[in-house]
Amino acid sequence: MNTRKTLLAASLGALPLIACGPAAAQMMSAPVAQTAQAKAAVLAQLQARRAANGLGASHGYMITVQHPGMQGTQVVRAAHTYKGVRVFGSESVVVLDKAGHIVSESDSHRRDFLGKGGAKNMGAPAIDFSVKPAISSKTAIDAAIATVGSNSTHISPPNAELIIYPLMRSERLPSAAGKPEAELNALDLQEVVDSYELAYLVHTRMVKGDQPVYFDTVVSARDGHLIDQWSMLQTVVGVGKSQYNGDVPINTTLVNGQYKMIDDTRGTGGTFGAMAITNANHGTSAGSVYVNSTNEWGDGKQYVSGGSTTDANGQTAAVNAMWGLMNTYDMLKNTLGWQSLDGHNTATYIAAHVNNNYDNAYYSDTCRCMFIGDGRSFYSLGSIDVIGHEMGHGVTAATSNLTYSGESGGLNESASDINGEVVEAYARAGGQGETIPATGNDWVMGKEISKTGTPLRWMYKPSKDGTSPDAWSTTLKRLDVHYSSGPNNRMFYFLAQGSSADAASDYYSKFLVKSPAAMTGIGLDKAYRIWFKANTTKFTASTNYADARNKMIEAAKELYGKQSKEATAVQRAYAAINVGEDVDEL
Incomplete structure (x- = not known):
């Protein structure tokens, strides 16, 4: 194969993984596949x-994911099982040293009431x-399809996993017993298991017309009734002439x-052997990989609806996507040592011109790839922050896999918004x-794709969109x-940039x-690390806002010290969104 790169091929493709200065200790380890013995x-x-x-x-464990950690460590995620069946949302995240010994464990407690162990139980129904x-x-799959799949076509075979599904409820801590609802802080409540259901978790990935219909559905394994359901469509609503970046x-x-x-300097394997x-x-x-007779691509203009997707105008969407993909890959690799979406350098891809005048972009867990629409109310959805957002879903899917519903779903979306910025x-x-x-x-988020110039979301004051809250509430x-x-987007803005003491300010x-009344930010680099x-x-799949705050504080202390200004900044940034109490800066 004769390979030719354009402009930055050598420099961008071969940047070293060895960092200098304070970031050196924060680089990810090289991917290591775990043996059966390990x-x-x-x-x-x-x-x-x-x-x-x-x-x-x-009670047992089932290893689900392994990926690099920092400073020579590896991270293993182990689902909690009971009688060999996975307990949904209950897992342990363990960090291993070079010898394979556990040095830390972060877990979610959603199994404690099952069985006859020393933990308090919920009586006979849980014991037995x-x-x-x-x-x-098959019956469970049919029941799930009946709720979402009328006149739809499968793009991958549906599947069902038998699980134990904890039904959760929130209860107040004794210290918050008399607080009015509007004054509750996220740390005033705790999630507890109300009961357990034997169920099937059904994954259906379908299209209806030209619209993707992706759902995860929880169906009772006793009588087939619907227990829960959430959408899994993780969206944002050479020399190439880019539409947004010249x-x-x-x-x-x-x-x-x-x-x-095809960029064979980034990623290996996958569907096309490289990005x-x-x-x-x-x-x-x-569809198929973009091909051109010359190594100049695109015209830098919005795609003309109904036109060719392969001429210069049609190529522009592909230029937008490739530039976003390259920069996301390089940011993760060069600053953190994290390779591709999964940390193992597995190649991904982006499909441009999905559907007709499609006002969306989304990450698909079936191919671990992204789809970008041309827009109708929007311009082409291939702006740099949108591409970074969608690839962020891939990183989360390969690691914490935050359940795309409730507070964990909000944190999942916030993780992608953060990645995009x-x-x-x-x-x-x-x-x-x-x-x-x-x-x-x-x-x-998404200002460039907006035909009116109005963003989709404001990180620093989410309520400017008219719907998103600025702070946690029940x-x-x-x-x-x-x-x-x-709220988590706002937390991250405050963590990086700080806040204002002026009550009239958006900050x-x-x-x-x-x-001080205006908290001090620690900068984008440290905040992101x-x-x-x-x-x-x-984080585990069931991490909520309160849990995220606690684990962010742990991460800050491990990176920068127990008494560090960075750990204090995390506490203040979460306090700013009503998650935990505020503290004085050191």
């Missing part, structure tokens, strides 16, 4: 802790909990006299270097995840009552 050793260490945790012999289903997985360098591959939009951009050509499938800052500064620039992003879990993300929080460490090594 996995067995981790499971043995976890099982040895059961008695101390009040758990009986029916049966894991024998009364209906088949002439930009993009990597392509020359094969038999034709240039392909790639495909042409969906108004369909719902990815960080990628934007990195790209605007030239897409190189081992630290994230302090400036360059605009702290709003109603947060009932909001769409694109709105329940708002003011009434919950900051300690000194703390967030990334918490999301990849501490």
